Amino acid sequence: MKKQILTCFLLMLVMTALTIKATSQERLPEMPELRSVFVDHYKFSDTDKDAQTWHGLYIASNNKIYIGLATHGDAATLYEFDIATRTMRKLANLTNLLGERGRAIWTNGKIHVQMGELDGYVYFGTLCEDNGPPALDASTYNGPYWIRIRMSDGHVELLSKINSFWGLLGQELDKERRIIYGLAEDGRLYRYFIDEDYTEELGRVDNWDICRNIFMDDLGNVYGSYAGAHIWKYDVERDRIFDLETIRLPASLESRNMMNPMLDRRSQWRNINWDPVEKVAYGLIGGNNTLFRFDVHKGLEGEITPLTRLSAPMARDLRDRDVPHATLAWTISQVERKIYYIPVTAGDFDYGLPVSDERGAPPSSYLVSYDLETGEVDDLGIIRGKDGRISLGMGAADT
Numbered sequence: 001m002k003k004q005i006l007t008c009f010l011l012m013l014v015m016t017a018l019t020i021k022a023t024s025q026e027r028l029p030e031m032p033e034l035r036s037v038f039v040d041h042y043k044f045s046d047t048d049k050d051a052q053t054w055h056g057l058y059i060a061s062n063n064k065i066y067i068g069l070a071t072h073g074d075a076a077t078l079y080e081f082d083i084a085t086r087t088m089r090k091l092a093n094l095t096n097l098l099g100e101r102g103r104a105i106w107t108n109g110k111i112h113v114q115m116g117e118l119d120g121y122v123y124f125g126t127l128c129e130d131n132g133p134p135a136l137d138a139s140t141y142n143g144p145y146w147i148r149i150r151m152s153d154g155h156v157e158l159l160s161k162i163n164s165f166w167g168l169l170g171q172e173l174d175k176e177r178r179i180i181y182g183l184a185e186d187g188r189l190y191r192y193f194i195d196e197d198y199t200e201e202l203g204r205v206d207n208w209d210i211c212r213n214i215f216m217d218d219l220g221n222v223y224g225s226y227a228g229a230h231i232w233k234y235d236v237e238r239d240r241i242f243d244l245e246t247i248r249l250p251a252s253l254e255s256r257n258m259m260n261p262m263l264d265r266r267s268q269w270r271n272i273n274w275d276p277v278e279k280v281a282y283g284l285i286g287g288n289n290t291l292f293r294f295d296v297h298k299g300l301e302g303e304i305t306p307l308t309r310l311s312a313p314m315a316r317d318l319r320d321r322d323v324p325h326a327t328l329a330w331t332i333s334q335v336e337r338k339i340y341y342i343p344v345t346a347g348d349f350d351y352g353l354p355v356s357d358e359r360g361a362p363p364s365s366y367l368v369s370y371d372l373e374t375g376e377v378d379d380l381g382i383i384r385g386k387d388g389r390i391s392l393g394m395g396a397a398d399t
Helices: 002-019
Strands: 036-039 057-059 064-069 077-082 087-093 116-118 121-125 145-150 155-161 168-174 179-184 188-193 198-204 222-226 230-235 240-243 269-275 280-285 290-295 303-309 330-333 338-341 366-371 377-385
Touching: 116 168, 121 168, 121 179, 155 198, 222 269, 269 330
Parallel strands: 036 377
Antiparallel strands: 057 064, 064 077, 077 087, 116 121, 121 145, 145 155, 168 179, 179 188, 188 198, 222 230, 230 240, 269 280, 280 290, 290 303, 330 338, 338 366, 366 377
8 A cells, every 4th residue: 555655646746846837826716526636846947948848757766756858949958856855956958968059059959758777877869859940950950869867976978879860759778688779750760789889770660750659568579650550560589670560559540730730640659658567568549549458469460459538538528539639648557557647638738739628628637547457547637736726738757
C-alpha cells in the first residue's frame, strides 16, 4: 500500500512541476459536476522563456526528476527536481551549452524525447523545430546533439552530433547492447553507440509526418507508426527496417483542419510503451484516443487489440473527428499496474486550443487511469492547483 501511494504522489509531483498554467490569477468557477484532482505547483525560472514540455521528463533512480523544456524561437532548458527536498535546480540552457546564443542562428530549442538512464547518466537527443525567427535562414541551424547528465552532480555533458540538420522526436535506450535509437524529423532512424560515441543512420522509415514515440520490445526490436495506421519495425537480428503488412492500428483517418490536425498523426499512435510484465506494448491513437494492446510476438507480425477510448469522459461519445487530439502526458505505473493519462476536455493540444468549448467550459487537463488487470477506467478529475486554478497543456508524465 505504501508503494502504491508513493507512486501516485510522484505522478502528481511530475505533472505539476511541468505543466500547471493558468488563464487568470483569479480562481475559476467551480464545476460541481466534475471531480477535481488537486496538485502541487513548482516554478521553473524567472529569466528563461520556458514554454512547454514534449515528453522530456524522466524520474531517475537517484530520486530526482530530469525535465527538458522547449520553446519555439529560443532555447531548450534542462532542470533537475529533487523529490526529497522539493527543490528545482536549473542544469543547462542548451543554446549556451552549444555556443548558439547571440549568433543569429536557429537553435536547439526542444528536448522532445523520453530520456534514458545507464551507468549513472541520463541520455537524450536534441531538436530544432521552428526554433528561429522566419527572417533567419533555417540552414543556419548547426544540428542536433546527443547529451547526457551525470546524475551524481548534475553536470551536463555535450557528446557528438547526431546529423547535420534534423533533430529527434522519439528515443529508446537498449541497455543490453548500449545503443540509443533516435527517430529524427527527417523520417530516418538513427542509432548511437554509447561507448564509441558514434552515430549511424539505419534508413528512412517515413516521408511524411513522423510519429512522436518509438518503443523497443524484449528482443531489442524497435517499432514506430506511420501515416495510414501502419507500423514499421527495425529487426535487430536482421539489421533491417520492415513495414508490417498484415496489421493496422485502430485509427480514424478523418481530419479536416488544424483544429483537428490535418497532419496524418491522427492515424498514428501518440503514445506507446513496452510493458515488461506482459511483454506487450500499450499505445494510444492520436486522433481518437483509442487505447490498444500490441502483442508483437503473436502471429506473423503481431496482433493489435483495441481496448477502450481513453479520452476525457465528456469526449468519449463524440465522433472520431471531434475528439480532442491525444496529449503526450502518459505513463504506465508498474507498481499499480495502471496507465495514467491526461487528455484535454476541449481543443487540440497546441494546434488550436480554444478559450472554451461551445458550453463555456475551459479546455482543462483531465486525469484518467486504466487498470491493466481489470480493464477499469477511472475518471479521476480536472487537474487543479491548490488555489483552484485549472491546468492547461500537459505534455509529459512519469511514475
